[in-house]
Amino acid sequence: MTARMDKRFADLKAEGRPALVTYFMGGDPDYETSLGIMKALPEAGSDVIELGMPFSDPMADGPAIQMAGQRALKGGQTLKKTLQLASDFRKTDDATPIVMMGYYNPIYVYGVEKFLDDALAAGIDGLIVVDLPPEMDDELCIPAIKKGINFIRLATPTTDEKRLPTVLRNTSGFVYYVSMTGITGSALPDPSLVSGAVKRIKQHTNLPVCVGFGVKTADHAKVIGSSADGVVVGTAIVNQVATSLTKDGKATADTVQAVATLVRGLSTGTRSARLVAAE
Amino acid sequence: MGKTRIIAETGAGQHGVASATVAARFGLPCVVYMGATDVERQAPNVFRMKLLGAEVKPVTAGHGTLKDAMNEALRDWVTNVDDTYYLIGTAAGPHPYPEMVRDFQAVIGTEAKQQMLEAEGRLPDLVVAAVGGGSNAIGIFHPFLDDEGVKIVGVEAGGKGLQGDEHCASITAGSPGVLHGNRTYLLQDGDGQIKEGHSISAGLDYPGIGPEHSYLNDIGRVEYVPIMDHEALDAFQTLTRLEGIIPALEPSHALAEVIKRAPKMGKDEIILMNLSGRGDKDIFTVGKILGMGE
Numbered sequence: 001m002t003a004r005m006d007k008r009f010a011d012l013k014a015e016g017r018p019a020l021v022t023y024f025m026g027g028d029p030d031y032e033t034s035l036g037i038m039k040a041l042p043e044a045g046s047d048v049i050e051l052g053m054p055f056s057d058p059m060a061d062g063p064a065i066q067m068a069g070q071r072a073l074k075g076g077q078t079l080k081k082t083l084q085l086a087s088d089f090r091k092t093d094d095a096t097p098i099v100m101m102g103y104y105n106p107i108y109v110y111g112v113e114k115f116l117d118d119a120l121a122a123g124i125d126g127l128i129v130v131d132l133p134p135e136m137d138d139e140l141c142i143p144a145i146k147k148g149i150n151f152i153r154l155a156t157p158t159t160d161e162k163r164l165p166t167v168l169r170n171t172s173g174f175v176y177y178v179s180m181t182g183i184t185g186s187a188l189p190d191p192s193l194v195s196g197a198v199k200r201i202k203q204h205t206n207l208p209v210c211v212g213f214g215v216k217t218a219d220h221a222k223v224i225g226s227s228a229d230g231v232v233v234g235t236a237i238v239n240q241v242a243t244s245l246t247k248d249g250k251a252t253a254d255t256v257q258a259v260a261t262l263v264r265g266l267s268t269g270t271r272s273a274r275l276v277a278a279e
Numbered sequence: 280m281g282k283t284r285i286i287a288e289t290g291a292g293q294h295g296v297a298s299a300t301v302a303a304r305f306g307l308p309c310v311v312y313m314g315a316t317d318v319e320r321q322a323p324n325v326f327r328m329k330l331l332g333a334e335v336k337p338v339t340a341g342h343g344t345l346k347d348a349m350n351e352a353l354r355d356w357v358t359n360v361d362d363t364y365y366l367i368g369t370a371a372g373p374h375p376y377p378e379m380v381r382d383f384q385a386v387i388g389t390e391a392k393q394q395m396l397e398a399e400g401r402l403p404d405l406v407v408a409a410v411g412g413g414s415n416a417i418g419i420f421h422p423f424l425d426d427e428g429v430k431i432v433g434v435e436a437g438g439k440g441l442q443g444d445e446h447c448a449s450i451t452a453g454s455p456g457v458l459h460g461n462r463t464y465l466l467q468d469g470d471g472q473i474k475e476g477h478s479i480s481a482g483l484d485y486p487g488i489g490p491e492h493s494y495l496n497d498i499g500r501v502e503y504v505p506i507m508d509h510e511a512l513d514a515f516q517t518l519t520r521l522e523g524i525i526p527a528l529e530p531s532h533a534l535a536e537v538i539k540r541a542p543k544m545g546k547d548e549i550i551l552m553n554l555s556g557r558g559d560k561d562i563f564t565v566g567k568i569l570g571m572g573e
Contacts, residue, residue, distance in 0.1 A: 055471075055472065056341075056472040056473045056474075057341075057346065057350055057458060057459075057473050058350075059349075059350045059353040059354060059459070060353075060354075060357065061354075062354070066340065073472060078470040079470055079471070080470075104457045105456045105457045105458060105465075105467070105471040105473070106470055106471035106472065107471070108455075108456060108457050108462075108471060109454075109456060109467065109469070109470065109471030110470075110471065131457065131460060158360060158361075181357060181358055181359070181360050181361065182357060182358035183354045183357060183358060186358070
């Protein structure tokens with residue numbers, strides 16, 4: 001769909017390594033700091049950025065991302081400002097794909113058409129909206145695809161053979177395989193189950209399959225990256241932000257660097273993944 | 280279905296007690312998510328659930344009320360979906376829950392209709408029920424929806440008034456949005472963030488409303504009106520003193536609306552009101568507010 005997304009995955013395929021997909025919460029703990037984090041991600045080795053849209057009721061997220069969203073909302077973050085983050089980022093980086101991730105209600109209230117126009121103008125490449133199942137594709141998925149924005153769907157271990165084609169039908173950009181049932185921030189699952197699942201999904205689609213939920217360290221990234229086209233890291237990054245903050249939740253001089261250091265390590269893990277796989 | 284574990288969310292605790300009861304009867308482990316605020320103000324029901332063997336997990340997110348309990352129950356469910364059945368209590372949540380809850384709750388409406396015909400030989404002129412998520416209300420409304428002569432009124436929690444954020448009148452003072460897998464009227468800000476709301480009664484303290492109620496409002500079949508905390512408190516005391524029945528704070532809202540409307544109706548007109556819960560769970564809350572026993 002968008003040139004940036006397709007080019008990035010094509011380039012990575014040529015390089016023979018999986019993508020490192022990094023999630024952070026827009027506006028956590030304040031606009032300027034999160035813009036600093038966003039700018040630091042590609043330099044630290046992130047290939048695709050997931051930009052979290054804070055929501056008051058994130059029912060698919062664990063405590064870490066819930067709290068990140070609350071910090072962002074407390075810091076005055078809105079959907080408009082999250083789009084602004086992407087615009088500001090695009091002033092210096094027009095190559096890294098940005099996927100906005102969150103819940104439908106803020107978009108619905110913003111207005112779907114207006115949101116898609118503004119997202120396109122801000123340089124957004126894809127959307128992950130966790131509370132819109134395929135049955136609701138007319139709401140946002142189809143309009144997004146018509147405008148040229150990818151709609152990335154989540155598949156889980158409970159997405160069986162019967163359901164998988166429905167989930168994949170209007171998916172574009174990549175498929176996000178949630179490696180376990182549960183919420184964000186859970187433990188890493190058995191790697192052999194993950195590689196089996198990736199193979200299963202690949203029988204149904206030519207899209208890249210990125211795997212997330214549970215990846216926290218460079219070793220995790222290496223293990224997951226050996227069988228997937230991309231490794232998604234979210235909670236570990238959000239936790240890195242959280243531990244760098246002052247007691248009252250303010251950013252410190254270390255906040256951006258703490259994230260960059262973690263991502264550098266994850267990137268090393270991801271980049272070494274295929275060397276292992278090729279052995 | 281092969282599920283061996285039950286989870287539920289509860290506000291006032293009535294649904295939690297019901298879930299704990301059925302789990303005890305069938306020997307299934309039961310976890311009930313309940314907002315921390317509600318755990319405190321509905322202590323008798325918490326005690327009942329625990330006696331029945333359920334584990335009550337207080338949820339501290341947000342204001343610690345029904346919305347937050349539902350978020351946490353959904354998180355448990357997606358994590359343990361292999362062995363767990365989520366027994367949703369309110370007429371909200373993702374499809375087909377609102378429909379299932381309505382059909383189960385409609386037992387009360389069907390029986391009320393039958394008894395009314397037996398006792399009075401005709402249908403009531405007015406049906407009234409309190410609406411939080413809206414399960415008791417949709418249950419009593421549903422069998423009367425096609426009876427054109429029956430006026431139907433849903434009573435929302437007006438809290439401390441509709442001007443600020445201290446209420447739960449989703450239809451009267453909210454706007455359309457999407458939460459917990461359904462599109463309905465919600466209390467939210469201009470950015471689509473859900474507000475916490477407030478009601479004196481835990482069962483009505485929910486910033487959304489079952490989607491079927493929103494529909495019934497939009498097509499004009501049911502009228503939704505707010506009743507303030509203090510009006511519900513007055514009705515609570517009135518029924519207790521005049522009839523010797525201690526109602527729960529939730530249906531006290533419906534009763535307050537009945538007290539407003541009855542004097543304007545004919546002597547032979549019939550009002551059917553759903554007294555959807557007993558007030559022994561609320562006596563400590565009410566006693567505190569009225570300054571009794573302190």
